[in-house]
Amino acid sequence: MNSGDIAWVLTSAALVLFMTPGLAFFYGGMDRGRNVLNMLMMNFYCLLVVPVLWVVVGYSLAQSPTTNRFIGGFGHAFLHGIGLSDGGSLLATVAFLGMFAAITPALISGAVADRMKFSAWAAFVPLWLILVFVPVFKWIYGGWLGQRGSLDFAGGTVIHVNAGIAALAAVLVLGKRRGFPHEGHPPHSMPLVMLGTGILWFGWFGFNAGSALLANGQAVQAFLNTFLAAAAGGLTWVLVEWRRDGHPTNLGAASGIVAGLVAVTPAAGFVSGMAPLAIGAAAGAVCCFAVKLKVRVGYDDALDVVGVHMVGGLVGSLLVGLFANPEFFPGALFRHGLFYGGGLRLLGEQVLANAAVIAWSFPVTLLLMLALRRTIGVRVSPEVESTGLDLALHMETAYHSGGLW
Amino acid sequence: MKLITAVIKPFKLDDLKEALRAAGVVGMTVTEVRGFGRQGGHTEVYRGTEYNIDFVPKIKLEVLCESADVERIVSVMVDAVRTGKIGDGKIWVTEVDSVMRIRTGELDSDAI
Numbered sequence: 001m002n003s004g005d006i007a008w009v010l011t012s013a014a015l016v017l018f019m020t021p022g023l024a025f026f027y028g029g030m031d032r033g034r035n036v037l038n039m040l041m042m043n044f045y046c047l048l049v050v051p052v053l054w055v056v057v058g059y060s061l062a063q064s065p066t067t068n069r070f071i072g073g074f075g076h077a078f079l080h081g082i083g084l085s086d087g088g089s090l091l092a093t094v095a096f097l098g099m100f101a102a103i104t105p106a107l108i109s110g111a112v113a114d115r116m117k118f119s120a121w122a123a124f125v126p127l128w129l130i131l132v133f134v135p136v137f138k139w140i141y142g143g144w145l146g147q148r149g150s151l152d153f154a155g156g157t158v159i160h161v162n163a164g165i166a167a168l169a170a171v172l173v174l175g176k177r178r179g180f181p182h183e184g185h186p187p188h189s190m191p192l193v194m195l196g197t198g199i200l201w202f203g204w205f206g207f208n209a210g211s212a213l214l215a216n217g218q219a220v221q222a223f224l225n226t227f228l229a230a231a232a233g234g235l236t237w238v239l240v241e242w243r244r245d246g247h248p249t250n251l252g253a254a255s256g257i258v259a260g261l262v263a264v265t266p267a268a269g270f271v272s273g274m275a276p277l278a279i280g281a282a283a284g285a286v287c288c289f290a291v292k293l294k295v296r297v298g299y300d301d302a303l304d305v306v307g308v309h310m311v312g313g314l315v316g317s318l319l320v321g322l323f324a325n326p327e328f329f330p331g332a333l334f335r336h337g338l339f340y341g342g343g344l345r346l347l348g349e350q351v352l353a354n355a356a357v358i359a360w361s362f363p364v365t366l367l368l369m370l371a372l373r374r375t376i377g378v379r380v381s382p383e384v385e386s387t388g389l390d391l392a393l394h395m396e397t398a399y400h401s402g403g404l405w
Numbered sequence: 406m407k408l409i410t411a412v413i414k415p416f417k418l419d420d421l422k423e424a425l426r427a428a429g430v431v432g433m434t435v436t437e438v439r440g441f442g443r444q445g446g447h448t449e450v451y452r453g454t455e456y457n458i459d460f461v462p463k464i465k466l467e468v469l470c471e472s473a474d475v476e477r478i479v480s481v482m483v484d485a486v487r488t489g490k491i492g493d494g495k496i497w498v499t500e501v502d503s504v505m506r507i508r509t510g511e512l513d514s515d516a517i
Contacts, residue, residue: 184456251451280409291452304452308460 001089004215009092012210027110029192034388042109050102062137067242069144091137110303111167115199120378152351154211156266156313164310166365173369176300197254208268222268225276232280233260240288259287267340283312383397406501410467413494417486438463444492459475
């Protein structure tokens with residue numbers, strides 16, 4: 001990296017850090033007023049524990065050079081051997097990727113909202129990070145899936161599909177919220193949701209454009225694609241619901257923006273032209289229907305982590321198999337999508353990569369949650385659930401004025 | 406002495422306050438409340454799922470007055486808040502045994 005590259009990667013890292021508070025507000029506003037602080041704490045907890053774990057052992061297991069194609073070694077544990085002799089490039093990368101590690105388990109918090117013991121969450125995050133996130137990260141970035149030729153620019157598979165399917169496993173063990181689906185659980189603060197959405201969109205420029213790890217043309221393209229896919233996702237979701245339900249809603253706009261951002265994540269540096277509009281629009285439309293699955297199928301994914309992140313991630317990752325355009329990035333090492341003469345080969349690799357991640361993340365998360373249920377317990381008592389987690393678990397109240405709700 | 410209690414649509418509060426002032430009422434108490442009557446609640450839609458909101462926001466306004474003024478004040482209030490649509494609210498009147506102004510210790514009529 002030259003000085004410009006380092007400046008961009010450090011800036012991007014700070015942008016990605018800001019996404020976790022953004023996600024906390026996005027989820028927290030959708031949550032109930034008596035549980036919003038628990039939601040914020042679940043997210044901020046990831047910013048407390050993951051950075052520590054990341055430098056102690058996480059980065060090393062995910063990325064230290066080794067011949068093993070499934071997991072890294074302990075060569076960089078405690079940041080051993082990472083200095084400033086390369087001008088700080090590797091250290092900047094460690095920081096940048098650490099932000100991704102922090103937000104990935106945070107994504108799962110939206111599914112388990114309103115009913116998970118905080119002590120169980122406190123154990124879940126570090127264990128899930130090491131057992132699921134770290135190996136999957138290795139598989140795609142330098143491991144067997146990456147070597148086979150699947151593409152994931154900024155973590156559509158590693159982060160969104162991975163966290164989304166883990167969220168499904170987690171809620172299957174955790175059970176439904178009291179009253180779901182008969183009793184309504186409407187958002188307590190839509191302004192907070194919109195603020196969180198804005199912060200997420202802002203931070204996502206670092207997430208995607210920063211993932212070029214250089215201040216180059218690919219970063220510029222990823223930046224523009226992030227901008228366009230989010231807009232197309234939000235626009236499409238709003239148009240679909242306006243037609244289907246009769247009203248354009250703030251939550252629809254916010255959800256569509258996030259769905260578009262999720263879907264463009266694996267594609268951001270590999271597609272060009274009008275492709276981000278197609279990817280964002282596809283995600284907005286598909287996710288708008290996918291969020292209704294939980295009631296039909298009967299799992300309580302409280303804030304639609306599965307419907308937005310897993311489904312949106314899959315949409316984007318599979319569309320990479322169609323839209324990947326190497327001509328646009330001369331010298332870059334990746335394959336042609338179906339629409340650019342690559343045949344079905346890349347699409348096949350995308351399917352394999354996502355299937356492999358799901359086949360690992362789902363059962364391991366399920367076993368982890370079952371183990372936690374057997375030991376410390378994962379679910380708050382019915383009394384705590386009706387009193388509210390803020391007061392019962394944290395001895396805090398979000399709103400001291402403004403009545404009973 | 407009587408206590409007049411009105412539960413009304415929130416957007417009518419300013420009209421009601423001005424009408425009562427014009428009618429010589431010098432004090433009142435307002436509370437933000439939630440409730441439903443014949444109007445029932447309303448429906449909100451989030452991510453395509455409908456939620457029934459049973460308790461809708463209302464304003465509760467309370468006025469103390471002399472028994473002789475009740476009819477006049479109630480009619481001023483009705484004129485100020487009626488829209489003719491469902492959900493306009495209710496006004497009811499209750500007997501008050503005694504009233505004291507805390508600062509001066511004045512009682513009943515002197516305290517209103």
